[in-house]
Amino acid sequence: MRETFVNTVEKALDEDPRTALVLAAISVDRFQRSARRHPGRVIDLGIREQAMIGVSGGLALSGMRPIVHTYAPFLIERPFEQIKLDLGHQGVGAILVSIGASYDAASEGRTHQAPGDVALIDTLPGWTVRVPGHPDEVRQALEQDLPGDHSVYMRLTGETNRSALPAGPRLHVVRTGSRRSAGVVVAVGPTLDRVLEATEGLDVTVAYTSTVRPFDREGLASLVASAGSADVLMVEPYLEGTSALEISEALADRRHRQRSLGVGRGSELRAYGTPEEHARAHGLDVEGIAKSARDFFLV
16 A cells, blocks of 8 residues: 555656655655655655644645645544644645554554554544555545545555545445345445454345544445345444444434454553554454444344
8 A cells, every 4th residue: 555655646746846845864764865856845744743734734725735744643633633723723635645544664663652642633623644555546546536626544554455436535345235234334445344244144135434534424224225124334444333323324314233353442552562463352343343243233
Protein backbone atom coordinates (compact mmCIF):
# COMPACT_ATOMS: atom_id res chain seq x y z
CA MET A 1 0.00 0.00 0.00
CA ARG A 2 2.79 2.41 0.85
CA GLU A 3 4.47 1.92 -2.52
CA THR A 4 1.17 2.43 -4.33
CA PHE A 5 0.64 5.62 -2.34
CA VAL A 6 4.10 6.89 -3.29
CA ASN A 7 3.66 6.07 -6.97
CA THR A 8 0.20 7.65 -7.15
CA VAL A 9 1.30 10.83 -5.40
CA GLU A 10 4.41 11.15 -7.59
CA LYS A 11 2.18 10.95 -10.65
CA ALA A 12 -0.16 13.59 -9.22
CA LEU A 13 2.75 15.92 -8.45
CA ASP A 14 3.96 15.58 -12.04
CA GLU A 15 0.54 16.15 -13.60
CA ASP A 16 -1.26 18.64 -11.34
CA PRO A 17 0.50 21.83 -10.17
CA ARG A 18 -2.15 22.18 -7.48
CA THR A 19 -0.84 19.10 -5.63
CA ALA A 20 1.57 19.53 -2.71
CA LEU A 21 3.12 16.97 -0.35
CA VAL A 22 3.91 17.78 3.29
CA LEU A 23 6.15 15.40 5.25
CA ALA A 24 7.63 15.20 8.73
CA ALA A 25 10.80 13.14 8.12
CA ILE A 26 8.88 9.90 7.43
CA SER A 27 9.08 8.62 3.79
CA VAL A 28 11.32 11.50 2.70
CA ASP A 29 13.65 8.98 1.06
CA ARG A 30 10.80 7.64 -1.06
CA PHE A 31 9.99 11.05 -2.51
CA GLN A 32 13.51 12.21 -3.43
CA ARG A 33 12.78 12.23 -7.15
CA SER A 34 9.65 14.32 -6.67
CA ALA A 35 11.47 16.67 -4.30
CA ARG A 36 14.08 17.34 -7.02
CA ARG A 37 11.43 17.84 -9.70
CA HIS A 38 9.05 19.92 -7.57
CA PRO A 39 11.09 21.51 -4.76
CA GLY A 40 8.40 24.05 -3.92
CA ARG A 41 5.67 21.43 -3.58
CA VAL A 42 7.42 18.67 -1.62
CA ILE A 43 7.99 20.06 1.86
CA ASP A 44 9.77 18.19 4.65
CA LEU A 45 9.39 19.92 8.02
CA GLY A 46 11.35 17.41 10.03
CA ILE A 47 9.81 16.06 13.22
CA ARG A 48 7.31 18.91 13.58
CA GLU A 49 3.91 17.30 13.17
CA GLN A 50 1.86 20.23 14.49
CA ALA A 51 3.59 22.53 12.02
CA MET A 52 2.97 19.97 9.28
CA ILE A 53 -0.80 20.36 9.70
CA GLY A 54 -0.52 24.15 9.98
CA VAL A 55 1.46 24.32 6.75
CA SER A 56 -1.10 22.10 5.00
CA GLY A 57 -3.87 24.44 6.15
CA GLY A 58 -1.98 27.39 4.70
CA LEU A 59 -1.42 25.58 1.42
CA ALA A 60 -5.13 24.75 1.21
CA LEU A 61 -6.08 28.37 1.92
CA SER A 62 -3.89 29.37 -1.02
CA GLY A 63 -5.72 26.99 -3.36
CA MET A 64 -3.35 24.01 -3.21
CA ARG A 65 -4.36 20.40 -2.59
CA PRO A 66 -2.08 19.23 0.27
CA ILE A 67 -1.29 15.59 0.96
CA VAL A 68 0.08 15.08 4.47
CA HIS A 69 1.89 11.89 5.47
CA THR A 70 3.48 10.21 8.48
CA TYR A 71 2.76 7.50 11.08
CA ALA A 72 -0.82 7.44 12.36
CA PRO A 73 -0.16 8.62 15.94
CA PHE A 74 1.96 11.51 14.70
CA LEU A 75 -0.54 12.45 11.99
CA ILE A 76 -3.81 12.27 13.95
CA GLU A 77 -3.22 12.16 17.69
CA ARG A 78 -0.25 14.49 18.21
CA PRO A 79 -1.49 17.41 16.03
CA PHE A 80 -5.22 16.89 16.63
CA GLU A 81 -5.81 20.49 17.72
CA GLN A 82 -4.26 21.73 14.48
CA ILE A 83 -6.46 19.34 12.47
CA LYS A 84 -9.51 20.71 14.29
CA LEU A 85 -8.55 24.37 13.86
CA ASP A 86 -6.18 24.80 10.92
CA LEU A 87 -8.25 22.58 8.64
CA GLY A 88 -11.74 22.22 10.09
CA HIS A 89 -12.28 25.66 11.62
CA GLN A 90 -10.72 27.34 8.57
CA GLY A 91 -13.07 25.39 6.29
CA VAL A 92 -10.31 23.91 4.12
CA GLY A 93 -9.44 20.34 3.23
CA ALA A 94 -6.38 18.12 3.01
CA ILE A 95 -5.64 14.44 2.42
CA LEU A 96 -4.00 12.91 5.49
CA VAL A 97 -2.37 9.55 4.73
CA SER A 98 -0.99 7.47 7.57
CA ILE A 99 1.08 4.33 7.89
CA GLY A 100 1.33 2.07 10.93
CA ALA A 101 -2.41 1.43 11.31
CA SER A 102 -3.27 0.21 14.83
CA TYR A 103 -0.14 -1.83 15.55
CA ASP A 104 1.80 -2.48 12.34
CA ALA A 105 4.79 -0.96 14.14
CA ALA A 106 4.23 -3.03 17.29
CA SER A 107 7.98 -3.54 17.66
CA GLU A 108 8.40 0.23 18.10
CA GLY A 109 6.16 0.25 21.17
CA ARG A 110 3.07 2.24 22.13
CA THR A 111 4.41 5.50 20.68
CA HIS A 112 3.85 4.13 17.16
CA GLN A 113 0.38 2.63 17.73
CA ALA A 114 -2.90 4.45 17.07
CA PRO A 115 -5.99 2.22 17.37
CA GLY A 116 -8.07 5.30 18.30
CA ASP A 117 -7.31 7.37 15.19
CA VAL A 118 -10.59 6.83 13.32
CA ALA A 119 -12.61 7.38 16.51
CA LEU A 120 -10.78 10.68 17.02
CA ILE A 121 -11.45 11.86 13.46
CA ASP A 122 -15.09 10.87 14.07
CA THR A 123 -15.38 13.80 16.49
CA LEU A 124 -14.95 16.21 13.58
CA PRO A 125 -17.66 16.81 10.96
CA GLY A 126 -17.43 16.22 7.25
CA TRP A 127 -14.42 13.91 6.96
CA THR A 128 -14.08 11.09 4.43
CA VAL A 129 -12.27 8.14 6.03
CA ARG A 130 -10.66 5.48 3.83
CA VAL A 131 -9.38 2.16 5.16
CA PRO A 132 -8.10 0.30 2.07
CA GLY A 133 -7.84 -3.46 2.09
CA HIS A 134 -5.66 -3.76 -1.02
CA PRO A 135 -3.03 -1.56 -2.77
CA ASP A 136 -5.30 -1.05 -5.79
CA GLU A 137 -7.91 0.48 -3.48
CA VAL A 138 -5.31 3.03 -2.36
CA ARG A 139 -4.85 4.18 -5.94
CA GLN A 140 -8.62 4.21 -6.62
CA ALA A 141 -9.36 6.28 -3.53
CA LEU A 142 -6.57 8.79 -4.12
CA GLU A 143 -7.69 9.30 -7.71
CA GLN A 144 -11.20 10.01 -6.42
CA ASP A 145 -10.08 12.38 -3.65
CA LEU A 146 -7.24 14.36 -5.23
CA PRO A 147 -9.43 16.54 -7.50
CA GLY A 148 -11.60 17.70 -4.59
CA ASP A 149 -11.26 20.10 -1.69
CA HIS A 150 -12.72 17.94 1.08
CA SER A 151 -10.87 16.50 4.08
CA VAL A 152 -9.77 12.88 3.84
CA TYR A 153 -8.08 10.50 6.23
CA MET A 154 -6.58 7.43 4.54
CA ARG A 155 -5.23 4.69 6.78
CA LEU A 156 -2.57 2.46 5.17
CA THR A 157 -1.46 -0.87 6.59
CA GLY A 158 0.98 -3.66 5.87
CA GLU A 159 -1.91 -6.13 5.71
CA THR A 160 -3.75 -6.80 2.47
CA ASN A 161 -6.64 -8.85 1.13
CA ARG A 162 -6.03 -11.11 -1.85
CA SER A 163 -8.21 -9.06 -4.20
CA ALA A 164 -9.23 -5.44 -4.57
CA LEU A 165 -12.85 -4.29 -4.42
CA PRO A 166 -14.44 -0.96 -5.39
CA ALA A 167 -13.28 1.91 -3.19
CA GLY A 168 -16.59 3.74 -3.37
CA PRO A 169 -18.88 4.60 -0.46
CA ARG A 170 -21.36 1.75 -0.94
CA LEU A 171 -21.22 -1.52 0.97
CA HIS A 172 -20.10 -4.30 -1.37
CA VAL A 173 -21.75 -7.69 -0.83
CA VAL A 174 -19.12 -10.43 -0.94
CA ARG A 175 -21.18 -13.38 0.28
CA THR A 176 -24.98 -13.56 0.40
CA GLY A 177 -26.81 -15.42 3.13
CA SER A 178 -30.17 -17.09 2.72
CA ARG A 179 -33.55 -15.59 3.59
CA ARG A 180 -33.20 -17.42 6.91
CA SER A 181 -29.65 -16.22 7.53
CA ALA A 182 -28.32 -15.35 10.97
CA GLY A 183 -27.56 -11.76 9.99
CA VAL A 184 -24.94 -9.49 8.44
CA VAL A 185 -21.18 -9.16 8.95
CA VAL A 186 -19.51 -5.94 7.84
CA ALA A 187 -15.76 -6.30 7.23
CA VAL A 188 -13.65 -3.14 7.03
CA GLY A 189 -10.53 -2.91 4.87
CA PRO A 190 -7.83 -5.52 5.54
CA THR A 191 -10.09 -7.65 7.76
CA LEU A 192 -12.09 -9.06 4.82
CA ASP A 193 -10.11 -12.22 4.04
CA ARG A 194 -10.02 -13.18 7.72
CA VAL A 195 -13.75 -12.52 8.05
CA LEU A 196 -14.56 -14.70 5.03
CA GLU A 197 -12.48 -17.55 6.40
CA ALA A 198 -13.85 -17.14 9.92
CA THR A 199 -17.49 -17.17 8.80
CA GLU A 200 -17.19 -20.06 6.34
CA GLY A 201 -20.09 -22.39 7.10
CA LEU A 202 -22.20 -19.72 8.84
CA ASP A 203 -25.36 -18.60 7.07
CA VAL A 204 -24.59 -14.87 7.08
CA THR A 205 -24.29 -12.09 4.54
CA VAL A 206 -20.76 -10.63 4.41
CA ALA A 207 -20.42 -7.05 3.19
CA TYR A 208 -17.25 -5.04 2.69
CA THR A 209 -16.27 -1.41 2.81
CA SER A 210 -13.01 0.51 2.58
CA THR A 211 -14.82 3.85 2.96
CA VAL A 212 -16.06 3.96 6.54
CA ARG A 213 -17.04 7.65 6.55
CA PRO A 214 -19.48 8.53 5.28
CA PHE A 215 -20.87 5.13 6.27
CA ASP A 216 -23.39 3.48 3.95
CA ARG A 217 -26.32 3.47 6.39
CA GLU A 218 -28.86 2.99 3.63
CA GLY A 219 -26.97 0.01 2.26
CA LEU A 220 -26.75 -1.66 5.66
CA ALA A 221 -30.46 -1.13 6.29
CA SER A 222 -31.23 -2.76 2.94
CA LEU A 223 -29.00 -5.76 3.68
CA VAL A 224 -30.58 -6.27 7.09
CA ALA A 225 -34.06 -6.05 5.54
CA SER A 226 -33.09 -8.84 3.13
CA ALA A 227 -31.56 -11.04 5.82
CA GLY A 228 -33.39 -13.44 8.09
CA SER A 229 -32.18 -11.63 11.20
CA ALA A 230 -31.43 -8.03 12.18
CA ASP A 231 -28.13 -8.98 13.83
CA VAL A 232 -25.00 -7.10 12.71
CA LEU A 233 -21.37 -7.95 13.47
CA MET A 234 -18.92 -5.14 12.64
CA VAL A 235 -15.24 -6.07 12.24
CA GLU A 236 -12.93 -3.02 12.20
CA PRO A 237 -9.11 -2.99 12.39
CA TYR A 238 -9.07 -0.15 14.94
CA LEU A 239 -10.80 0.68 18.25
CA GLU A 240 -13.77 -1.59 18.87
CA GLY A 241 -17.13 0.17 18.76
CA THR A 242 -15.92 3.01 16.53
CA SER A 243 -18.83 2.49 14.10
CA ALA A 244 -21.47 1.44 16.66
CA LEU A 245 -23.31 4.75 16.25
CA GLU A 246 -23.42 4.28 12.47
CA ILE A 247 -25.07 0.89 12.86
CA SER A 248 -27.53 2.23 15.43
CA GLU A 249 -28.51 5.11 13.15
CA ALA A 250 -28.82 2.85 10.11
CA LEU A 251 -31.19 0.53 11.97
CA ALA A 252 -32.94 3.07 14.19
CA ASP A 253 -36.36 2.07 12.86
CA ARG A 254 -36.07 -1.62 13.77
CA ARG A 255 -35.08 -3.81 16.66
CA HIS A 256 -31.63 -5.23 16.16
CA ARG A 257 -28.58 -6.61 17.91
CA GLN A 258 -25.06 -5.51 17.14
CA ARG A 259 -21.57 -6.47 18.18
CA SER A 260 -18.30 -4.71 17.41
CA LEU A 261 -14.93 -6.39 17.00
CA GLY A 262 -11.78 -4.31 16.99
CA VAL A 263 -8.83 -3.34 19.13
CA GLY A 264 -10.00 -3.90 22.70
CA ARG A 265 -10.90 -1.05 25.05
CA GLY A 266 -10.56 -3.04 28.26
CA SER A 267 -6.85 -2.60 28.88
CA GLU A 268 -3.76 -1.39 27.07
CA LEU A 269 -1.63 -4.13 25.55
CA ARG A 270 1.87 -3.16 26.62
CA ALA A 271 3.86 -6.03 25.10
CA TYR A 272 5.84 -5.17 21.96
CA GLY A 273 5.51 -8.35 19.90
CA THR A 274 4.41 -8.59 16.28
CA PRO A 275 1.28 -7.37 14.48
CA GLU A 276 0.08 -10.98 14.29
CA GLU A 277 0.45 -11.37 18.04
CA HIS A 278 -1.47 -8.16 18.65
CA ALA A 279 -4.26 -9.27 16.31
CA ARG A 280 -4.50 -12.56 18.20
CA ALA A 281 -4.59 -10.80 21.56
CA HIS A 282 -7.49 -8.62 20.40
CA GLY A 283 -9.43 -11.50 18.83
CA LEU A 284 -8.88 -10.13 15.33
CA ASP A 285 -7.21 -13.22 13.88
CA VAL A 286 -9.25 -15.85 12.07
CA GLU A 287 -9.79 -17.95 15.19
CA GLY A 288 -10.85 -14.98 17.29
CA ILE A 289 -13.28 -13.67 14.69
CA ALA A 290 -14.73 -17.16 14.18
CA LYS A 291 -15.35 -17.60 17.91
CA SER A 292 -16.98 -14.18 18.24
CA ALA A 293 -19.15 -14.80 15.17
CA ARG A 294 -20.34 -18.18 16.45
CA ASP A 295 -21.02 -16.79 19.93
CA PHE A 296 -22.97 -13.88 18.47
CA PHE A 297 -25.00 -15.51 15.72
CA LEU A 298 -25.55 -19.01 17.08
CA VAL A 299 -27.37 -18.10 20.28
